[in-house]
Amino acid sequence: MHKKATYLIPYLLWIGLFVIAPMALIVYQSFFNITGHFTLGNYEQYLTNGVYLKMTFNSILYALIITLSTLLISYPTALLLNRLKNKQLWLLLIILPTWINLLLKTYAFIGLFSQNGSVNDFLRFVGLGSHQILFTDASFIFVAAYIEIPFMILPIFNSLAELKPSMINASRDLGANSWQTFRRVILPLTMPGVKAGFQAIFIPSLSLFMITRLIGGNRVITLGTAIEEHFLVTQNWGMGSTIGVILILAMFVVMYLTRDRKVKGGRIR
Amino acid sequence: MKKWRISNLYLALVFIVLYLPIFYLIFYSFNVGDTMDHFSGFSWRHYATLLSDSRMISIVLNTLIIALLSSLIATIVGTMGALGIYSAKKATVKNGLLSLNNVLMVSPDVIIGASFLIFFTFLGFSLGFGSVLLSHIAFSIPIVVLMVLPKINELPKTMVDAAYDLGASSWQTLTKVILPAITPGIFAGYFMAFTYSLDDFAVTFFVTGNGFSTLSVEIYSRARQGVDLEVNALSTLMFIVSLLLVVGYYLLGRYNQNRRLQRVKAAEAKINQ
Amino acid sequence: MADNVIEFKKVNKSFDETRVLNEIDFEIEAGKFYTLLGPSGCGKTTILRLIAGFADVTSGDILFEGQRVNGLPANERQVNTVFQDYALFPHLNVFENVAFGLEIRKLKKNEIKIKVDEALKLVHLSGYGRREIAELSGGQQQRVAIARAIVNEPKVLLLDEPLSALDHKLRKEMQGELRDLQRRLGITFIFVTHDQEEALAMSDQIFVMNAGKILQSGSPVDIYDEPINHFVADFIGESNIIPGKMRQDYIVNFDGQDFECVDAGMKPNEPVEVVIRPEDLDIAPIDTGQVNVTVDTQLFRGVDYQITAHDAMNNEWKINSIHPTKIGQTVALAFDPEDIHIMRYGETEDDFDARLETYD
Numbered sequence: 042m043h044k045k046a047t048y049l050i051p052y053l054l055w056i057g058l059f060v061i062a063p064m065a066l067i068v069y070q071s072f073f074n075i076t077g078h079f080t081l082g083n084y085e086q087y088l089t090n091g092v093y094l095k096m097t098f099n100s101i102l103y104a105l106i107i108t109l110s111t112l113l114i115s116y117p118t119a120l121l122l123n124r125l126k127n128k129q130l131w132l133l134l135i136i137l138p139t140w141i142n143l144l145l146k147t148y149a150f151i152g153l154f155s156q157n158g159s160v161n162d163f164l165r166f167v168g169l170g171s172h173q174i175l176f177t178d179a180s181f182i183f184v185a186a187y188i189e190i191p192f193m194i195l196p197i198f199n200s201l202a203e204l205k206p207s208m209i210n211a212s213r214d215l216g217a218n219s220w221q222t223f224r225r226v227i228l229p230l231t232m233p234g235v236k237a238g239f240q241a242i243f244i245p246s247l248s249l250f251m252i253t254r255l256i257g258g259n260r261v262i263t264l265g266t267a268i269e270e271h272f273l274v275t276q277n278w279g280m281g282s283t284i285g286v287i288l289i290l291a292m293f294v295v296m297y298l299t300r301d302r303k304v305k306g307g308r309i310r
Numbered sequence: 311m312k313k314w315r316i317s318n319l320y321l322a323l324v325f326i327v328l329y330l331p332i333f334y335l336i337f338y339s340f341n342v343g344d345t346m347d348h349f350s351g352f353s354w355r356h357y358a359t360l361l362s363d364s365r366m367i368s369i370v371l372n373t374l375i376i377a378l379l380s381s382l383i384a385t386i387v388g389t390m391g392a393l394g395i396y397s398a399k400k401a402t403v404k405n406g407l408l409s410l411n412n413v414l415m416v417s418p419d420v421i422i423g424a425s426f427l428i429f430f431t432f433l434g435f436s437l438g439f440g441s442v443l444l445s446h447i448a449f450s451i452p453i454v455v456l457m458v459l460p461k462i463n464e465l466p467k468t469m470v471d472a473a474y475d476l477g478a479s480s481w482q483t484l485t486k487v488i489l490p491a492i493t494p495g496i497f498a499g500y501f502m503a504f505t506y507s508l509d510d511f512a513v514t515f516f517v518t519g520n521g522f523s524t525l526s527v528e529i530y531s532r533a534r535q536g537v538d539l540e541v542n543a544l545s546t547l548m549f550i551v552s553l554l555l556v557v558g559y560y561l562l563g564r565y566n567q568n569r570r571l572q573r574v575k576a577a578e579a580k581i582n583q
Numbered sequence: 584m585a586d587n588v589i590e591f592k593k594v595n596k597s598f599d600e601t602r603v604l605n606e607i608d609f610e611i612e613a614g615k616f617y618t619l620l621g622p623s624g625c626g627k628t629t630i631l632r633l634i635a636g637f638a639d640v641t642s643g644d645i646l647f648e649g650q651r652v653n654g655l656p657a658n659e660r661q662v663n664t665v666f667q668d669y670a671l672f673p674h675l676n677v678f679e680n681v682a683f684g685l686e687i688r689k690l691k692k693n694e695i696k697i698k699v700d701e702a703l704k705l706v707h708l709s710g711y712g713r714r715e716i717a718e719l720s721g722g723q724q725q726r727v728a729i730a731r732a733i734v735n736e737p738k739v740l741l742l743d744e745p746l747s748a749l750d751h752k753l754r755k756e757m758q759g760e761l762r763d764l765q766r767r768l769g770i771t772f773i774f775v776t777h778d779q780e781e782a783l784a785m786s787d788q789i790f791v792m793n794a795g796k797i798l799q800s801g802s803p804v805d806i807y808d809e810p811i812n813h814f815v816a817d818f819i820g821e822s823n824i825i826p827g828k829m830r831q832d833y834i835v836n837f838d839g840q841d842f843e844c845v846d847a848g849m850k851p852n853e854p855v856e857v858v859i860r861p862e863d864l865d866i867a868p869i870d871t872g873q874v875n876v877t878v879d880t881q882l883f884r885g886v887d888y889q890i891t892a893h894d895a896m897n898n899e900w901k902i903n904s905i906h907p908t909k910i911g912q913t914v915a916l917a918f919d920p921e922d923i924h925i926m927r928y929g930e931t932e933d934d935f936d937a938r939l940e941t942y943d
């Protein structure tokens with residue numbers, strides 16, 4: 042029995058030091074101001090200073106736009122992929138880019154979107170003239186969506202692959218046309234995949250700071266950038282932690298909203 | 311038949327968009343010139359620069375050392391943790407440990423980075439190799455646990471009893487019966503921890519200091535200064551390494567298990583349960 | 584002709600190179616209970632899928648009430664299916680599942696309610712409307728699947744082994760209920776099974792299939808008493824099949840003896856197969872019957888004894904008898920000319936029917 046305790050020590054130590062302590066510390070830190078005095082001021086400032094609220098609102102808005110546009114592109118892709126012959130192989134090709142370092146993919150867009158980059162070349166070629174693409178909101182959303190697409194396709198693909206073909210046949214059999222079958226059978230039955238994708242993308246989109254910095258320009262537009270800014274630039278850790286706590290809360294809210302609503306004994310609608 | 315054509319066109323478009331940036335990077339790594347917008351001729355020039363860039367090479371080595379060490383230690387601690395969770399008698403203890411285990415699996419990287427930064431500063435721990443290594447170990451442990459635990463749960467209870475029955479001590483039972491049986495899980499955990507570490511940017515970015523850098527952080531700081539085709543050359547090499555890793559994982563049957571994909575899977579499992 | 588709801592005309596179906604249906608021809612009359620019977624993989628499901636519109640023929644025609652329906656999508660056909668795995672929608676409750684087809688047809692809310700309640704009552708599930716599918720037993724799910732199909736009042740109901748997942752007792756019960764339901768509704772049922780007992784118990788008409796072909800069609804009694812060939816005889820019930828020779832009309836030779844029989848129309852001395860059902864054999868004291876056999880095994884089955892024995896020519900005999908014998912004992916087997924059924928080698932169903940015409 043003594044032995045058991047000994048071999049567990051490193052793991053318990055890890056839980057204590059790297060799970061509980063940091064989370065506790067970020068909450069603790071959020072109650073201190075920049076000069077190290079205990080205060081509720083950070084929260085007060087967060088809630089009353091329009092800048093923070095607006096930033097939070099924008100961050101949520103951006104994350105929503107990113108997630109929804111990713112969904113819009115990914116659902117049809119997953120649907121079509123599922124019809125292909127070697128679908129697992131094609132899926133592997135969708136997943137492959139996720140293995141390329143995120144920084145490199147983002148970096149590629151600096152080249153593609155630059156003033157004389159290929160995208161502007163193309164725009165000039167089709168007669169639309171060149172534009173400032175880099176450091177705009179649109180480019181930030183585009184790159185973020187680009188990065189996230191595989192993470193949305195995968196869960197939707199999986200839920201589609203699990204869908205029994207007899208479900209679709211049954212729906213057709215009962216008189217539903219393709220669209221009605223999609224609306225009433227396929228979509229509801231693949232909702233778990235959509236929700237998983239939503240979770241997997243929405244939260245990281247709130248906390249992005251690297252893409253924001255490189256592609257969106259030096260602006261604070263997400264909760265993630267705000268945290269990075271407060272911790273690494275202005276050194277206002279208290280405020281940074283406060284925003285961190287908000288982000289953690291947002292995470293719980295998203296997980297709650299996208300949880301499986303099917304509860305034992307009945308369904309909540 | 312027209313439908314067929316449109317749908318294939320759509321898929322082709324998705325694949326093009328997905329791969330274009332990557333091949334764009336690789337393409338320009340062979341550019342004689344210094345920009346990513348005009349290809350003026352083929353050359354290995356940027357590869358030569360890369361290979362003679364001693365700072366870059368030492369960063370590559372740092373990255374590898376951190377990845378190898380952190381995944382090794384995370385595997386040891388994680389395996390012990392999985393054994394501990396397995397042997398917990400009470401269901402509440404077991405579930406409690408599992409929930410704590412998963413906190414770092416679901417937390418956004420910025421939160422992990424920021425909270426670790428506070429933690430190290432609080433302890434007066436100097437930032438650099440040590441803090442980066444500890445952080446990588448910390449965020450890799452939960453995945454090792456999640457890889458090893460199912461393997462332990464699969465073990466027939468009677469197997470352990472049989473070992474005791476045949477006169478093995480608990481230590482012998484562990485090393486001669488349990489560990490060999492869960493080796494595949496331990497290896498999977500190790501490889502995953504390794505990719506987690508190689509892939510990480512955000513956490514390292516927060517907890518590094520004193521000039522210590524890893525590849526991701528280095529690429530970030532160079533990219534902030536604009537286009538540098540040495541980075542393109544580097545990305546070509548990294549692309550090849552990733553490809554080899556994926557092929558390796560594919561052969562091992564677990565290609566879809568880098569950090570983000572693991573999180574997607576966790577979300578799926580939670581929603582589907 | 585006008586009564587045929589469905590007709591198959593020289594229907595072939597291939598997947599890639601492999602042909603799974605071969606020149607299928609049949610007619611389905613309105614209001615009857617049909618069964619497709621055959622071993623696994625013989626193409627039963629494929630036929631249902633062609634009728635429902637989930638798959639297209641490779642060649643040939645399918646007619647629905649005289650109209651060619653090849654290529655007509657499933658949602659525009661007046662048939663409904665009860666799937667082998669029920670295919671109930673897990674995201675909808677019992678009521679919503681049954682209402683699905685009606686909602687698609689945009690019926691009014693109260694009309695839907697009336698029809699759904701009626702359908703649920705028909706399958707003895709009144710009051711189960713709000714249940715989730717996962718909360719139902721296998722038998723209940725199967726009945727929801729039936730309700731979901733019949734509520735649309737289809738001309739034809741297709742049932743793909745709907746009873747295969749049920750336990751023996753429930754299965755027997757549901758066989759009765761289904762048959763009953765079909766009579767009450769007057770809808771044509773096309774029922775798929777590979778259980779011959781089930782087919783015999785339920786059908787007006789049976790199609791016996793093997794390897795993508797329909798071997799024989801007819802009423803249960805016809806098929807049981809006059810199987811067309813070795814396969815059908817063997818597949819439908821137990822039988823003793825002994826090689827023999829047709830001496831002349833109404834005289835067959837097997838086991839070294841001539842026997843009187845009721846079949847005719849073959850060539851003199853044509854080699855044939857002789858079928859005698861185990862339950863048609865009576866055990867009698869030695870030398871008082873047609874054949875003497877020695878008992879090899881005996882198995883008590885509750886209602887009777889299943890006995891195997893061999894004769895002097897080493898042909899094996901299966902006998903069902905309510906009286907026990909002793910292993911090793913030699914007994915006589917007694918049977919009547921009507922118990923003997925003669926099958927020609929390679930005779931098609933058309934030839935078979937034509938030959939019966941000649942002496943019936």
Ligand SMILES: Nc1ncnc2c1ncn2[C@@H]1O[C@H](COP(=O)(O)OP(=O)(O)OP(=O)(O)O)[C@@H](O)[C@H]1O
Pocket residue numbers: 598603621622623624625626627628629630777
């Ligand atoms: N989509 C398909 N592609 C290729 N072959 C198929 C396909 N569907 C069915 N088959 C083949 O067609 C043949 C008939 O299949 P079918 O499902 O009709 O058999 P069945 O009589 O219903 O069998 P069971 O009693 O097992 O359900 C089988 O050999 C099967 O392998």
Ligand SMILES: [Mg+2]
Pocket residue numbers: 627628629743
């Ligand atoms: Mg079948």
